[in-house]
Amino acid sequence: MTSTVHWNRGAVELIDQTRLPHHLETLRIETVESMVAAIKRLSVRGAPAIGVAGAFGVVLAMIEADPFTKPEEFDRLLQALRDARPTAVNLAHRVDQVAAVIGGGADAALAEAEAIRADEIRASRAMGDLGADLITELVASPRIRAMTICNTGGLATVERGTALAVIQTLHERGRLELAYPLETRPLLQGARLTTWELQQMEAPFRLVVDSAGPALISRGMVDVVLAGADRIAANGDSANKIGTYSLALASRADEVPFLIVAPESTVDRATVQGSDIEIEMRSEDEVTGFGSTRFAPSGAPALNPAFDVTPASLITAIVTDRRVVHTDRGERPA
Amino acid sequence: MTSTVHWNRGAVELIDQTRLPHHLETLRIETVESMVAAIKRLSVRGAPAIGVAGAFGVVLAMIEADPFTKPEEFDRLLQALRDARPTAVNLAHRVDQVAAVIGGGADAALAEAEAIRADEIRASRAMGDLGADLITELVASPRIRAMTICNTGGLATVERGTALAVIQTLHERGRLELAYPLETRPLLQGARLTTWELQQMEAPFRLVVDSAGPALISRGMVDVVLAGADRIAANGDSANKIGTYSLALASRADEVPFLIVAPESTVDRATVQGSDIEIEMRSEDEVTGFGSTRFAPSGAPALNPAFDVTPASLITAIVTDRRVVHTDRGERPA
Numbered sequence: 001m002t003s004t005v006h007w008n009r010g011a012v013e014l015i016d017q018t019r020l021p022h023h024l025e026t027l028r029i030e031t032v033e034s035m036v037a038a039i040k041r042l043s044v045r046g047a048p049a050i051g052v053a054g055a056f057g058v059v060l061a062m063i064e065a066d067p068f069t070k071p072e073e074f075d076r077l078l079q080a081l082r083d084a085r086p087t088a089v090n091l092a093h094r095v096d097q098v099a100a101v102i103g104g105g106a107d108a109a110l111a112e113a114e115a116i117r118a119d120e121i122r123a124s125r126a127m128g129d130l131g132a133d134l135i136t137e138l139v140a141s142p143r144i145r146a147m148t149i150c151n152t153g154g155l156a157t158v159e160r161g162t163a164l165a166v167i168q169t170l171h172e173r174g175r176l177e178l179a180y181p182l183e184t185r186p187l188l189q190g191a192r193l194t195t196w197e198l199q200q201m202e203a204p205f206r207l208v209v210d211s212a213g214p215a216l217i218s219r220g221m222v223d224v225v226l227a228g229a230d231r232i233a234a235n236g237d238s239a240n241k242i243g244t245y246s247l248a249l250a251s252r253a254d255e256v257p258f259l260i261v262a263p264e265s266t267v268d269r270a271t272v273q274g275s276d277i278e279i280e281m282r283s284e285d286e287v288t289g290f291g292s293t294r295f296a297p298s299g300a301p302a303l304n305p306a307f308d309v310t311p312a313s314l315i316t317a318i319v320t321d322r323r324v325v326h327t328d329r330g331e332r333p334a
Numbered sequence: 335m336t337s338t339v340h341w342n343r344g345a346v347e348l349i350d351q352t353r354l355p356h357h358l359e360t361l362r363i364e365t366v367e368s369m370v371a372a373i374k375r376l377s378v379r380g381a382p383a384i385g386v387a388g389a390f391g392v393v394l395a396m397i398e399a400d401p402f403t404k405p406e407e408f409d410r411l412l413q414a415l416r417d418a419r420p421t422a423v424n425l426a427h428r429v430d431q432v433a434a435v436i437g438g439g440a441d442a443a444l445a446e447a448e449a450i451r452a453d454e455i456r457a458s459r460a461m462g463d464l465g466a467d468l469i470t471e472l473v474a475s476p477r478i479r480a481m482t483i484c485n486t487g488g489l490a491t492v493e494r495g496t497a498l499a500v501i502q503t504l505h506e507r508g509r510l511e512l513a514y515p516l517e518t519r520p521l522l523q524g525a526r527l528t529t530w531e532l533q534q535m536e537a538p539f540r541l542v543v544d545s546a547g548p549a550l551i552s553r554g555m556v557d558v559v560l561a562g563a564d565r566i567a568a569n570g571d572s573a574n575k576i577g578t579y580s581l582a583l584a585s586r587a588d589e590v591p592f593l594i595v596a597p598e599s600t601v602d603r604a605t606v607q608g609s610d611i612e613i614e615m616r617s618e619d620e621v622t623g624f625g626s627t628r629f630a631p632s633g634a635p636a637l638n639p640a641f642d643v644t645p646a647s648l649i650t651a652i653v654t655d656r657r658v659v660h661t662d663r664g665e666r667p668a
Contacts, residue, residue: 021631146436180637183621183629185519185543191622191629199631206637207621207630209519211544211577214641218579218611243545245552246580279553287517288525288542293627295517295525297355297533303514303540307547326343 016043021196032077039084046156050093055113058098064256094157123321124160131319138197138257143177149191152195152228162241163261171203179205208294214250231263234334236312236327239273246313257316263322266332270334274309346390355530366411373418385428389447391415392432420594457655458494465500465653470639472591477511484575485523486562487531497560497595507539513539520620544656548584563596568668570646570661582648591650608643642655
């Protein structure tokens, strides 16, 4: 079983995701500085996984600088952890959660970080079970062909993940006929990471390019589509990796269930609707090539929206670690 | 102006598309054997361009083996030309068209091949004019933001192309605000070739990943979507590069005109509807990486449908070199 991040004898151990899928290597992180560097270079990625790494990072900070004899140095280390990925609000939240118990000493902080990690594993198991139960209700076929996008597996959390946790649970229940992971341009998290996780769990799959997703749905080759979410508005509109919207459109056209799977913390009550979500525009270089390979001619300009917004009207249900929100029956997450 | 293929002093000259976009090189082809090799390795691609190359290839064959003194050798050369890309029916058709006039000698054959080339240029100009006129009717805005997929430009024909010819005509008329070429995984014809052609015509553009297409349409950033076609069924259902269907779905959801632009020869009266079109499944290697770069882990299986089918019900109009078929008014191409 994949453990993306855990504490082991005085240090944090991380799967180095920059080396996957061709190399499986574990980094042993013993200082806040090296943790910040690992987060920045995406050796650990995915909001839940980054949050757990940050939680353990507070314990590293206590070992490096005693919060009571060197409070300024300790605070500086905590701020460096919070700032490692400024848009990942979960990271700052988890750092603060552990920082609140440092009065009890390093043991108390480590216990809090371990509790955060355990809760992420619980959440993934719950999403997997709720999602698989729902699919059993929605899909008549005993064997399920499930499409998914990006990497929403154990590598993005601690174990199992969100949307991919549902596919893993279907597989463990003997109900997975085939998974279709989309490659997920431009950063190819599907081709690099989701395929690797599917191999680890020995699940049957076929990798497809992103634009093949809607086409396979239209040809009756997909029973359910599962996507994660980066933010869910109060009305159920969901922001997720670019490409998610096209899958929801195709699912609706052929009456295939389309499910969003994300932890309860993803529901943002302060965001009324999807059009209030600002879309992050990332570097043009990600589009004009991959790694050191350049596809486009020199000087070709690009536009690189990282996310799109799927309206609640196209979502069959939102599955969190606590509940199923039946958006197709008019239910709303907040 | 791009001339993808032409006759020059006893030989065929081709832009070597395998070297684009980083190098612009012209191949000088003096034998049938080297023409067949150029077609096979995709130095020349696109049904109209391959057809013109084959037409000139017959003239090369006449120079190599006189059809009246060495008929067996000549027939062998013609068959090698026809078989260079077995699924490209246009190639065999163009070879036969020139072969029909060899009784008039090499000069007559060359004149026929030049007439074929000139007719392809005429067809591209006509599609550009008809398409740009139609967009003027359909879109209120004086400045047009046009999205397109794959490479449908002069590199796929002789000059100007099909869907990209419409964008070029809009640009020449001063009406193009911005083009959005999709990169077109897995072979990246959009990122490699369409960007290069847009640079040549000095048109403003932004390259985007395929899955960003539907998202940009949903955000009101696109005024018209233009796609080519590999085959158009009698009822108007159109097979084109994988990804086209997702653009048509998104266009319909936001009432953006979606146009198919293809020569009249693409209309296949023998195919009643889209579900009768067999979808070519190409090599898994195209999906698991690009060139020598491998994205997916070793042994990851993939599925690689080359085309999808867009139903006529999602197509606003089909523009050929002879007419506009208003599918949205119930008109059908055959």
